[in-house]
Amino acid sequence: MTRPPNSAEGPRVRFWGVRGSTPTPVPANMRFGGNTACVEVDTGGPDLIVFDAGTGLRLLGDRLLAESEGRGYRPVHILLSHLHWDHIQGFPFFRPVYTEGYPITVSGSSSATRLLKPAFEGQLSDPYFPVLFRDLPARVELRDLPEHPFDLPCGRLSTAGLHHPQGATAFRLDCGAKSVVYACDHEHGNGSADAALVELARNADLLISDAQYTPQEYEYLYRGWGHSTWVEVAKLAQRANVKQLVMTHHDPWHDDAALDEIESLAQRQFAGTRLAREGMEILL
Ligand SMILES: [Zn+2]
Ligand SMILES: [Zn+2]
Secondary structure, eight states, X not given: OOOOTTOSSOOEEEEEEOBOSSOOOSGGGTTTOOOBSEEEXXXXXXXXXXXXXXXXXXXXXXXXXXXXXXXXXXXXEEEOSOOSGGGTTTXXXXXXXXXXXXXXXXXXXXXXXXXXXXXXXXXXXXXXXXXXXGGOOSEEEXXXXXXXXXXXXXXXXXXXXXXXXXOEEEEEEEETTEEEEEEOSOOTTOHHHHHHHHHHHTTOSEEEEEOOBOHHHIIIIITTSXXXXXXXXXXXXXXXXXXXXXXXXXXXXXXXXXXXHHHHHHHHHSTTOEEOOTTOEEEO
């Protein structure tokens, strides 16, 4: 689906990958989807914004190339929350990178130990992948994100640091009167990181958040693994007074039935909560 440039509508958000940690292409997961983190935000402006480059990015690439025929390439701005595999593995299979001159910007934060550029380029290197980053025919630019808000052609971008092993960054895109916040991956319970995320998400039209675990799983198995529970995310959405909440980064061991149950429980705590499904679109 494509939109005319400078559309009067608000941003359109589409989920291309909703799974956390690893792809899960099994029948029991297909209703929600098995591709890892990737969310497109089309503001109708010149650039397309993409949060994370998990395996869902592959199919977005096919659509972009189909749309570009006879119309030229639409610049893509990929914003990486962090460099864990489930957030970058779609990039080597994103066909625009093999298209001469296709303009692609990848922005992210360097971790405490690794700079963005060598770390990101490393996935396209010997012996991990047969094509080297430097040989990609697209015009790929890697950019370190500044800590202060800055303007993209399609809106103003603000960030906040998240509580996650090796770090992660949350994004808020303000486009006209509409705002969308993307927060993957984050473990609740760190006072300053929780407060920064609440502030970032304050009064947002849409909060998309990691809510990988149930409270029981978190308590007995996954404390310290870097992800939130749906209960804590619903509380955070209430504190931040967001209008809509979409939970994503589904656990690989949560099949469709388990996610249905989480969704109905979450809706009792924060009205209108939805669990992300591959292909789901929200018009803000
Ligand atoms: Zn992740
Ligand atoms: Zn992670």
